[in-house]
Each structure stands twice: as C-alpha cells, then as structure tokens.
Amino acid sequence: xxxxxxxxxxxxxxxxxxxxxxxxxxxxxxxxxxxxxxxxxxxxxxxxxxxxxxxxxxxxxxxxxxxxxxxxxxxxxxxxxxxxxxxxxxxxxxxxxxxxxxxxxxxxxxxxxxxxxxxxxxxxxxxxxxxxxxxxxxxxxxxxxxxxxxxxxxxxxxxxxxxxxxxxxxxxxxxxxxxxxxxxxxxxxxxxxxxxxxxxxxxxxxxxxxxxxxxxxxxxxxxxxxxxxxxxxxxxxxxxxxxxxxxxxxxxxxxxxxxxxxxxxxxxxxxxxxxxxxxxxxxxxxxxxxxxxxxxxxxxxxxxxxxxxxxxxxxxxxxxxxxxxxxxxxxxxxxxxxxxxxxxxxxxxxxxxxxxxxxxxxxxxxxxxxxxxxxxxxxxxxxxxxxxxxxxxxxxxxxxxxxxxxxxxxxxxxxxxxxxxxxxxxxxxxxxxxxxxxxxxxxxxxxxxxxxxxxxxxxxxxxxxxxxxxxxxxxxxxxxxxxxxxxxxxxxxxxxxxxxxxxxxxxxxxxxxxxxxxxxxxxxxxxxxxxxxxxxxxxxxxxxxxxxxxxxxxxxxxxxxxxxxxxx
Numbered sequence: 103x104x105x106x107x108x109x110x111x112x113x114x115x116x117x118x119x120x121x122x123x124x125x126x127x128x129x130x131x132x133x134x135x136x137x138x139x140x141x142x143x144x145x146x147x148x149x150x151x152x153x154x155x156x157x158x159x160x161x162x163x164x165x166x167x168x169x170x171x172x173x174x175x176x177x178x179x180x181x182x183x184x185x186x187x188x189x190x191x192x193x194x195x196x197x198x199x200x201x202x203x204x205x206x207x208x209x210x211x212x213x214x215x216x217x218x219x220x221x222x223x224x225x226x227x228x229x230x231x232x233x234x235x236x237x238x239x240x241x242x243x244x245x246x247x248x249x250x251x252x253x254x255x256x257x258x259x260x261x262x263x264x265x266x267x268x269x270x271x272x273x274x275x276x277x278x279x280x281x282x283x284x285x286x287x288x289x290x291x292x293x294x295x296x297x298x299x300x301x302x303x304x305x306x307x308x309x310x311x312x313x314x315x316x317x318x319x320x321x322x323x324x325x326x327x328x329x330x331x332x333x334x335x336x337x338x339x340x341x342x343x344x345x346x347x348x349x350x351x352x353x354x355x356x357x358x359x360x361x362x363x364x365x366x367x368x369x370x371x372x373x374x375x376x377x378x379x380x381x382x383x384x385x386x387x388x389x390x391x392x393x394x395x396x397x398x399x400x401x402x403x404x405x406x407x408x409x410x411x412x413x414x415x416x417x418x419x420x421x422x423x424x425x426x427x428x429x430x431x432x433x434x435x436x437x438x439x440x441x442x443x444x445x446x447x448x449x450x451x452x453x454x455x456x457x458x459x460x461x462x463x464x465x466x467x468x469x470x471x472x473x474x475x476x477x478x479x480x481x482x483x484x485x486x487x488x489x490x491x492x493x494x495x496x497x498x499x500x501x502x503x504x505x506x507x508x509x510x511x512x513x514x515x516x517x518x519x520x521x522x523x524x525x526x527x528x529x530x531x532x533x534x535x536x537x538x539x540x541x542x543x544x545x546x547x548x549x550x551x552x553x554x555x556x557x558x559x560x561x562x563x564x565x566x567x568x569x570x571x572x573x574x575x576x577x578x579x580x581x582x583x584x585x586x587x588x589x590x591x592x593x594x595x596x597x598x599x600x601x602x603x604x605x606x607x608x609x610x611x612x613x614x615x616x617x618x619x620x621x622x623x624x625x626x627x628x629x630x631x632x633x634x635x636x637x638x639x640x641x642x643x644x645x646x647x648x649x650x651x652x653x654x655x656x657x658x659x660x661x662x663x664x665x666x667x668x669x670x
Contacts, residue, residue: 167265168311171361172426174202174231174265175404177415177441177448178363180431181207181235181268181315189496190435192227192476196463198444202427203232204315207270209282210238210247227476229263233313237270239284239294241301244269248305255310264310266361267302271295271316274369274380286369289320292352303358314353315363315406318346318390322371329374331383342368343390350394354401363404363429364391381407381432388418395424402426409433412441413627416448437502439466443623466500467615470606473497474599481598486521493598494518503629506609513605517598524595 179186179194181204191203213236234251238244248267255264270278273285288295299312306312319342321329353359367384375383386408395403405422406429409415415428434441445462463469477493494514501507606615617625 164309164311167309168360170231170265171202171233171311171313172402173449174200175361175402175427176200176202176419177412177444178202178404178406178427178429179204179434180363180406180429181205181233181270182431182435183207185431185435187492187496188229189476189480189492191229191232193469193473193496193500194434194438195227195230196469196472197438197442199230199462200445200449201231201441203230204268204429205232205234207235207237207273207278208247210236210240210243213247213250214243227472232264233266233268234264235268235270235315236302237273237278237284239282239288239298241297244298245301245305248302248310249307252306252309266311266313267306268313268315268363269295269299269302271314272363272365272369273377274317274320274371274375275377276371276373279369279371286317286320287322287371289316289349289369290322292349295349295353296356299353299358300356311361312358313361313363314359315365316349317365317367317369318342318387319349319368320371321368321374321384329370329383331385334368334384339387343393346390347394347397350398350401354398360400361402361404361426362394363406364394365406365429366391367407392422392424395422395426399424404429406431411626411630412444412447412623413630419448436499439469439500439622440502440626442619446620447623465616465618466606469500470497470603470615471599474597474603477598477602486598487525490521490598491518494602497602501606501610501614503626504610504614510605510609513609514602517601517605520601 177198177200179191179201183206186204186206188205191205194201194203236244236247238247251264251267269288270285271288273279275285278285279287288298295314299314302312321334350362353362366386366388367380370380370384388405388408391403391405394401403425404427405418405425409418409428409430410433415430418428419425430441463472473496480489480493494517498511498514499507501510
C-alpha cells in the first residue's frame with residue numbers, strides 16, 4: 103500500500119491519495135488521518151508525516167521487514183533498561199534516521215499483567231527503524247506478547263513500527279537471570295530458547311522477524327567458586343567457541359531466527375559479578391563473532407560490546423565485511439551527538455529514509471527545538487512530576503566533551519526536579535490554608551486524611567470554608583491531591599522546551615549550537631587521534647572517547663547524573 107498526503111501549514115488536509123482499490127478502506131484512512139491531524143497530536147509539518155510513515159511500516163511483509171532489518175543493522179542502539187525509553191529513542195531518531203534502535207527490555211509477565219506498555223504510545227517523532235526486545239522464559243507468555251504487538255502493528259493510530267521482535271538471552275543481572283531465570287540464563291538451554299522463539303513467531307503469525315541477543319557463553323558455578331580472569335584463561339577457547347556454535351546451530355535450526363546480536367563477552371551468572379562488572383571484567387573476544395559471521399554466511403551477526411565511538415564502529419565494519427553491523431550502548435548514551443554523522447558514514451546519503459529524513463537535524467540547535475516540541479507534547483498529556491526526569495535525561499549528554507557541559511547538566515538537573523519542587527510548595531500551601539481554617543495542625547490533618555476514601559465532589563471553596571478538622575476530613579485526601587494537581591503550575595511557568603533551550607544558550611556559543619554533524623564528527627576523530635598520539639608518547643591520559651565522557655559527566659549528586667551513573 104502506498105500512502106501520500108499533502109498538508110497545509112495550518113494543519114488542514116488538502117490531498118490524500120491511496121493506491122487502494124477498496125473505497126471503504128480509503129474512506130476509513132482519510133477519516134483517521136484527518137482526525138489525527140486535527141487532534142493536535144502533530145505539531146509541525148514534518149511530524150504530520152508520522153501517520154503516513156506508520157501506515158507504510160505496518161503494511162510491510164515479513165520479507166520487507168527482513169530487508170529493513172538487515173539494512174538498518176549496520177549500526178544499532180543497544181537495549182538498555184531505563185535508558186532506551188521512548189524519549190531517548192525519539193532524540194536518537196533526530197540524530198540518525200537509519201540507526202536501528204532497540205527498546206528497553208519488556209518483561210513478558212509484566213506486560214501481560216498491565217495489559218499496556220510504555221513502548222507503544224502516540225508520539226510526535228516517528229519511531230523509525232526499531233526493534234522491540236522481550237524478556238521471559240515462558241512460551242505461552244511470549245506467544246501472547248508477540249500477538250499483542252502484532253495486532254497493534256495493524257493499527258496506524260498506535261505507531262507500532264517495530265521491524266522485528268528480539269528475545270533477550272544476554273542480560274546477566276541476578277534479578278533477571280537468577281530468580282526469574284531468563285536473559286543470559288537461557289543460553290544454558292538452547293532447546294528451550296528454540297521453543298520460545300517459535301512461540302514468538304507463531305504469536306506474530308509469522309509476519310515479523312524474530313531475532314536473538316546473546317553473549318558468547320555463560321559461566322555459572324552456582325556461586326561456589328569466585329570468577330577470576332586467571333581461572334577463565336585456563337578454559338579452552340576451542341571448547342568455548344564450539345559451545346557458542348552449538349547454541350547458534352540449535353536456535354537457527356528451524357529457520358525462524360537468522361539475525362543474532364552477540365555481546366562478545368561471557369556472562370558470569372550466580373551473582374558472582376554485578377551487571378557493571380559483567381560489562382568490564384570478562385574479556386572481549388571479537389574473533390568469535392568474526393568466525394561465526396564467516397562460517398554462517400546465511401545468517402547475520404551484529405557485534406556488540408566495547409564499541410566506544412562512531413569511527414571505531416566504522417573500522418570494525420570496514421575490517422570485517424562479513425559482519426552485518428555493530429551495536430553500541432553506553433557510548434551512544436554518553437555522547438549521542440558523537441554518532442550524528444552515522445547516516446552519511448555508515449549508511450551513505452542515498453540510503454536515508456525519505457520520511458524520517460525530515461526529522462534529522464542539521465545541528466544541535468535544530469535538535470533542541472524539535473525535541474523540545476516532543477517534550478512539551480508529552481508533558482501536556484502526562485504528569486510532569488512523573489515524566490519530566492526522563493524527558494530531560496534524554497538530552498543531558500548532547501554536549502558531551504564541550505566546555506560548560508557539566509554546568510549544562512547541572513542546570514538540567516534543576517529543571518528536571520522543578521515540577522516536584524513546585525508540587526511540594528503548592529501542597530504545603532494547601533495544608534497551611536487547611537490548618538489555618540480548621541484550627542488544627544497540618545500533621546494531624548494529614549494523618550486523618552490518609553485513611554479516607556474518595557468522597558463525592560469536593561473543592562477548593564469547601565476547604566477554605568472548613569472550620570473544623572471533621573469538616574475538612576469530609577472532603578477527602580484524594581480531592582486534596584486533585585487540587586494540588588490543578589494548582590501546582592503557575593500560569594507563568596515556562597514550557598520545558600524553553601527551559602532546556604535557554605540552558606543550552608547560556609552555556610554554549612553559537613559555534614557549538616550550530617556546528618554540523620560533519621564538523622562534530624571531524625572534531626571527535628581529531629580528538630581520538632590526539633589521544634592515541636599522547637598515549638604513544640607515554641602521557642598518562644584517558645585513552646578512549648568514552649573515558650573522556652565519563653570524566654566529563656561526573657556531576658555529583660544530581661538527578662540527571664544519577665541517570666548516567668547507573669550505566670556503570
């Protein structure tokens with residue numbers, strides 16, 4: 103199905119053409135498009151293409167999605183809990199139209215229990231090429247999850263554009279691979295993994311590719327013997343590689359999974375290493391992934407682990423033509439603009455998605471303006487107290503490595519806590535007025551309200567008129583909270599987009615805000631080369647871009663910094 107729309111700047115739909123033979127479908131699609139545009143969900147001309155983009159993605163066949171998966175796998179944003187949420191992915195989409203973005207892992211049992219998911223929401227920026235990662239070890243649960251997303255992908259108003267579903271077989275966290283027995287723990291039972299991917303395939307009715315993210319192996323001695331590099335070095339690499347090959351052979355045996363993302367380290371289970379140590383202590387063995395890519399030409403392998411910059415990713419791809427791509431996690435979170443030249447460097451100009459290209463930003467000034475509209479839209483339909491932190495954190499490291507980057511993050515930290523502070527101040531005023539009118543104390547009133555259920559309509563006038571604790575108690579704690587929600591924002595409170603942009607303007611000159619993707623990339627390549635030269639001369643400096651970013655990003659005690667520190 104081919105969709106095309108022409109919109110006026112005021113949002114009115116002028117022309118809508120669809121090469122569909124059925125007039126009824128055309129009428130339905132026209133109604134959906136008009137309703138969506140008029141609803142205010144889309145706030146500028148490029149964003150009005152969101153619905154058209156989602157519709158096109160959702161009509162792709164499995165073969166089309168496989169082609170898209172293989173094309174966009176050249177550079178992948180790794181799935182990371184609390185980081186690759188919809189807001190960070192929206193920001194990444196403004197940086198690159200082609201990078202394949204993986205969602206945070208969605209646990210199957212939690213998804214089915216809530217009957218909803220934060221990864222499927224109407225947004226102002228297209229999801230673009232992305233993969234939904236699921237976690238679980240129960241085949242029926244994964245079947246139902248895949249079925250849910252398969253149905254959602256048929257509804258254009260949900261913008262569920264995922265081009266693949268991914269099974270997490272690589273997370274070493276004790277809370278995942280321990281008690282819940284999935285993630286990296288699944289690598290110990292390849293036959294069970296085969297059943298799980300079959301269930302996902304069947305749940306999606308075979309309409310969407312299924313992929314697997316895993317490690318090169320697992321070490322689990324039930325916590326009896328501490329893990330050490332010395333003991334690990336004694337393990338036969340031939341045996342270790344053959345075990346990995348056996349895992350790949352089993353998973354790929356029925357032809358469902360043809361795409362693997364492999365973190366080139368073992369996962370140390372049983373609580374012997376923390377998740378952070380599991381990313382640092384086990385040595386990287388890229389050669390295993392290289393060999394798999396050479397020995398299985400009909401399968402696609404994406405290398406994950408230790409990729410610290412865009413130039414390093416390019417070097418890996420150029421040096422190993424058998425690789426389908428590279429996957430980057432924390433380095434991309436720590437310096438997203440450092441990967442802004444990816445579409446030109448990794449994919450080439452001719453491959454840029456024409457729909458998502460409208461959302462790509464030439465510089466960080468444009469990015470902040472576009473992302474600001476997304477942030478304002480999200481706050482308009484959600485509680486700022488609950489959502490502000492993740493919205494701000496998504497753009498906290500756009501200026502990594504620049505002078506005043508630390509001060510910028512400090513200001514963002516203040517911005518991210520602003521709604522909470524205003525709510526507390528308003529709540530204190532509410533309690534003070536209640537206590538003043540009733541002759542009681544705020545402490546005693548709060549204690550009285552805590553056990554109440556929501557009564558019939560109560561209001562601010564009722565509270566002001568109260569002259570006794572009993573009269574106030576009749577209004578109810580829930581109504582007090584509702585009053586807080588209505589009065590916590592001052593009419594003069596500036597929108598989030600304005601706060602973020604003003605913070606950037608205070609800390610960075612026009613040369614930084616307006617520097618192009620190519621200029622920023624050239625600067626980073628120069629910095630990496632200077633670092634290598636200093637190391638060669640024996641200077642004790644940080645040897646990688648990531649280390650530089652870690653040092654620069656140490657803002658002690660802040661909310662935004664806490665978001666970054668969790669990555670280590």
